[in-house]
Amino acid sequence: MSTFVKPENALxxxxxxxxxxxKQDALQALHDIITSKRSRxxxxxxxxxxxxxxxxxVDMRRGRYAKDGLIQYRIVCQQVNVTSLEEVIKHFMHLSTEKAEQARSQAQALEEALDVDDLEADKRPEDLMLSYVSGEKGKDRSDREVVTPWFKFLWETYRTVLEILRNxxxxxxxxxxxxHRAFQFCKQYRRTTEFRRLCEIIRNHLANLNKYRDQRDRPDLSAPESLQLYLDTRFEQLKIATELxxxxxxxxxxxxxxxxxxxxxKTPKASLxxxxxxxxxxxxxxxxSHLYHAYAWLKLFNLQKSFNKNLSQKDLQLIASSVVLAALSVVPYDSRRASHLELENEKERNLRMADLIGFNVDPKVESREMLSRSSxxxxxxxxxxxxxxTQEVKDLYHLLEHEFLPLDLAVKVQPLLAKxxxxxxxxxxxxxxxxxQLSQYVTALEKITTLRVLQQVLYL
Structure with missing residues (x-):
C-alpha cells in the first residue's frame, strides 16, 4: 500500500x-489515498x-473498484459537499455510456452483438465449446467480445450508482x-431481463426505506418534492413496462x-x-379482464372530461365510445363452475382489482356483486x-341491451360493427x-351478439 502525505502527490x-x-498501479495508488484515514x-x-x-x-472496466471508491467518497463529502459527489457520479455514468456507445458504433450488426439473455451471466461452458468446435471467427465473434462487455459494464454502473444513492x-x-436513465437503457436495447431486475432493485430500496424509519437523512415521502420524485420514477417504470x-x-x-x-x-395530480x-x-x-378494462376506461373518461381543458369534442367522443364498447364487451354471465376455494380466491382478486381502479367495495359482498356489467x-x-x-355505438347499445330481435339481431348488428x-x-x-381504435372490440362484440341471439331464441 502506497503512503502519500499529500493527496497531490498521489495524483x-x-x-x-x-x-x-x-494503469493498474496508478489505479491502486489512487485507491489507497481515497480509502486512507487521512482523506476523511x-x-x-x-x-x-x-x-x-x-x-x-471505466477505461479498465473495474466496476468493483469504482463502487468501493464511490462509497468511500460518499462518506467523505455527503455532509459537507454533496454536490461534489453528484458531479463525480454523473461523470461516471457519462463515461460508461460513452464507452458503450463507442463500442456499439463499431458493431455493424447490433442485433447479433447484443444477443445475450442476461448481462450478469458469465459465458456458459457449452458456448465456449461451441465457439472452438465451430471455429467462430470474424465479425460476430469480435462484436461479442467488444460490445457486450461494455454493455455489461454500463448495466453494472447503473446498479452501483443506485445502490450508493439509495434512501x-x-x-x-x-x-x-x-x-430514469436505466429504464431508457432497458427500453432502447430491449433488455427485458435487466428491466425486471431493475424494478426489483427499486422495489427493495423502497421497502428498506420503510423498514429503517429512524435512519439519518432518510427521504421524507410526506414532502411533496420527494413524493413527486418517487411517483415519477414509478410512472416511468410503468410506461417502459408496457412499451416492452x-x-x-x-x-x-x-x-x-x-x-x-x-x-x-395522497392522490397524485390528475396528469399522472x-x-x-x-x-x-x-x-x-x-x-x-374485460370488466376491469371497462372500469379503467370509465375512470379515464371522467378524468379527461374534468381536468383536460384542451379536450376536443371529437376526442371526447372517441373516448366515450371506447368506454361504452368496453362495457358491452363484458360477458353478461359467469360460465364457470368454481369450487369454494376458487370463489374465495376470485373474491380476493376482485377486491384487489377494485382497489387498483379506485372503487370502494364491501369485502363482505359476493364477488359477482362487487363490480358488474349491469351496474x-x-x-x-x-x-x-x-x-x-358516436351514433353507431349508441345504436349498437340499444340493439344489444333493449331490443328483442332473435331472427334479425345479427343482421342489424353486422353493419354497425363494420362502421x-x-x-x-x-x-x-x-x-x-x-x-x-374501436376495431379492437369487434371480435368481443361479435361473441356478445351471438350470446344475445341464443338467449332470445330460448325465449321463443
Missing part, C-alpha cells in the same frame, strides 16, 4: 504511472483524484435521474404506484392519474357517457391516450 504519481502504461476531510484535490480514479475504472434525502433527485410488453411487470408497477399512494395517503388509468386499460385488455352500464347512462358516444371497426385515430388533445 501526480498516478499520472506518471499512466504515462508509462502502468473533503478538499478540491480529492475531487480531482476521484475524477481521475473514475476515468481509470438518502440529499441524493434522491440524482437517484431518480439514474433510475412486459404485462406482468406492468401490473406489478401499478401495484407499486398504488402502494405508494396508500403509504403517503390519467397515465395510470391509460396503462391499466392496456394491462386489463391484454389479460382479458357499469347503468353508471354510463346516469353519467351521460353514452350520450357522448365501428373503421372509427379511430390519434387523439390530439389527450397525450396519455395517443390513439384509440
Amino acid at each position: 501526480k504519481r498516478a499520472e506518471e504511472l499512466i504515462n508509462v502504461g502502468q 476531510a473533503w478538499q478540491k484535490t480529492l475531487e480531482r483524484i476521484m475524477f481521475k480514479y473514475i476515468e481509470l475504472c 438518502n434525502s440529499k441524493l434522491e433527485a440524482l437517484y431518480a435521474m439514474t433510475a 410488453e412486459l404485462w406482468q411487470e406492468a401490473f406489478r408497477s401499478v401495484e407499486d404506484i398504488y402502494g405508494l399512494m396508500c403509504m403517503v395517503k 392519474m390519467v397515465v395510470y388509468y391509460a396503462k391499466l386499460t392496456e394491462i386489463f385488455w391484454i389479460s382479458s 357499469l352500464l347503468s353508471e354510463l347512462i346516469a353519467k351521460g357517457v353514452l350520450n357522448c358516444a 365501428i371497426s373503421k372509427i379511430g385515430g390519434k387523439l390530439a388533445s389527450a397525450s396519455s391516450v395517443p390513439e384509440v
